Amino acid sequence: MNIRNLFSFVLLIIFLGVIQILFLKNLALFGVAFVFIYLLGILLLPISVKTSPLLFLAFFLGLMIDVFYETIGMHAAAATCLAFFRSLWLRVISPTGGYVDTEEPSLNEMGLVWFLTYSFPLIFVYSLVFFIADQWGTSGFLGVLNKSFFSSILTCLLAILVQLLFFKRRRGI
Amino acid sequence: MLRILQFLYRIRAFILFVFLEVLAIWMIVTNNSPQGAAFFNSSNRLVGAALEKQANVVQFFSLAEANEALTAENAEILQRLSFLQVKPDSMGIELDSALAATYQFKGGRVIGSSLRFSQNYLTINKGAKDGIKPGMGIFNPQGVVGRVKSVSENYAVAFSLLNTDLLVSSKIKSTDVFGSVQWDGESSTEAKLLFVPRHVKAQEGDTIVTSGFNAVFPEGILIGIISKISPDEKDPNYLDLTVKLSTDFSKVNYVYLVENTLFNELDSLYRQSEISNEY
Numbered sequence: 446m447n448i449r450n451l452f453s454f455v456l457l458i459i460f461l462g463v464i465q466i467l468f469l470k471n472l473a474l475f476g477v478a479f480v481f482i483y484l485l486g487i488l489l490l491p492i493s494v495k496t497s498p499l500l501f502l503a504f505f506l507g508l509m510i511d512v513f514y515e516t517i518g519m520h521a522a523a524a525t526c527l528a529f530f531r532s533l534w535l536r537v538i539s540p541t542g543g544y545v546d547t548e549e550p551s552l553n554e555m556g557l558v559w560f561l562t563y564s565f566p567l568i569f570v571y572s573l574v575f576f577i578a579d580q581w582g583t584s585g586f587l588g589v590l591n592k593s594f595f596s597s598i599l600t601c602l603l604a605i606l607v608q609l610l611f612f613k614r615r616r617g618i
Numbered sequence: 619m620l621r622i623l624q625f626l627y628r629i630r631a632f633i634l635f636v637f638l639e640v641l642a643i644w645m646i647v648t649n650n651s652p653q654g655a656a657f658f659n660s661s662n663r664l665v666g667a668a669l670e671k672q673a674n675v676v677q678f679f680s681l682a683e684a685n686e687a688l689t690a691e692n693a694e695i696l697q698r699l700s701f702l703q704v705k706p707d708s709m710g711i712e713l714d715s716a717l718a719a720t721y722q723f724k725g726g727r728v729i730g731s732s733l734r735f736s737q738n739y740l741t742i743n744k745g746a747k748d749g750i751k752p753g754m755g756i757f758n759p760q761g762v763v764g765r766v767k768s769v770s771e772n773y774a775v776a777f778s779l780l781n782t783d784l785l786v787s788s789k790i791k792s793t794d795v796f797g798s799v800q801w802d803g804e805s806s807t808e809a810k811l812l813f814v815p816r817h818v819k820a821q822e823g824d825t826i827v828t829s830g831f832n833a834v835f836p837e838g839i840l841i842g843i844i845s846k847i848s849p850d851e852k853d854p855n856y857l858d859l860t861v862k863l864s865t866d867f868s869k870v871n872y873v874y875l876v877e878n879t880l881f882n883e884l885d886s887l888y889r890q891s892e893i894s895n896e897y
Binding site for chain 1: 630631632634635638639641642643644645646647665668669672730731732733734735736737739741775803806
């Protein structure tokens with residue numbers, strides 16, 4: 446990853462974080478579907494990024510969001526979980542012949558179907574961890590599943606929309 | 619030995635993962651205790667300032683509504699004032715001045731809130747500088763809103779009534795039967811009234827107000843009305859009362875903060891006599 450790429454990723458993460466905090470904080474469609482669009486910043490990091498830096502990045506990004514959400518630790522725990530499973534999941538669904546080294550797992554580079562198989566389970570794991578942490582002991586597991594499922598769908602949809610609208614073809618932002 | 623080190627090196631990512639998760643869980647747990655992690659929340663100056671900017675923009679769009687509410691409240695206050703100015707035609711009892719000065723009121727504005735989680739908080743744009751203290755009650759003209767959790771110089775963070783950790787001592791207005799209102803973490807318009815014995819005759823539509831027992835809220839501030847009555851499934855000695863909250867938490871904007879100036883005295887008295895006072 447060269448300097449220009451790094452710079453554009455920092456910008457992307459800050460941009461998504463601000464969107465998340467200012468606009469999406471109080472959004473909950475039908476009371477169950479939340480949006481965690483800032484996860485796109487973690488999901489789109491190049492495949493060559495090692496697990497340990499990824500974990501740190503996810504943890505601190507989650508913590509930043511937590512500070513604004515008044516939910517210290519919850520986003521951090523969930524985002525760390527997502528980052529850890531991202532490396533495993535990337536290995537599981539690697540296409541035949543493996544990844545090109547600098548490739549980003551984005552919609553434009555990998556196609557819609559692949560991106561969905563990549564992002565949906567990861568976002569679902571994230572939501573699951575987040576809502577379990579949020580509702581610890583207060584309500585049933587069914588509500589948690591319900592919220593996680595619809596949140597993942599909505600976040601995935603929005604992630605695809607963002608990439609279609611704002612990302613140039615063939616290159617990053 | 620080398621083997622072990624090699625093994626540990628190979629699973630370093632997993633170890634880091636476990637470490638970060640434990641750290642996060644530790645943060646969650648400490649933050650859930652009332653005094654925990656005062657630094658990492660929106661009473662922090664930077665975060666508070668960002669939230670205030672956001673609230674400024676959002677509030678612009680609800681100005682008309684806020685104006686309307688303020689006018690209505692003004693009207694009500696004027697009406698009460700005129701009522702006070704009428705000479706009493708019967709004997710009245712002079713209120714003890716100590717009692718009258720028991721509660722102090724302050725105004726504030728909510729600059730950040732959530733209502734979709736099971737622990738919801740509010741951020742208020744007044745802090746220690748303006749005389750806000752942890753433990754003060756918060757209400758608005760519609761009803762009870764919450765209770766201050768922690769305070770920094772310029773901002774305060776409060777438990778919303780929509781927080782499963784907050785209990786508000788309350789009573790049914792018509793019969794004076796008391797209980798505690800607690801949110802069950804489900805709908806943001808409903809809460810539960812706990813500890814009401816089964817023999818009590820409650821009716822749907824009965825008004826629930828604060829009882830004044832917990833020394834946080836003065837007596838008689840509206841909380842909501844009973845919307846459903848059923849026997850408690852877990853404990854058959856109590857009723858399961860669902861209360862429709864009078865406060866619309868999606869629109870909480872301007873609030874009053876109330877402080878019981880005798881709270882410390884009451885609290886130490888309770889402690890001295892080893893009664894745990896639930897608020």
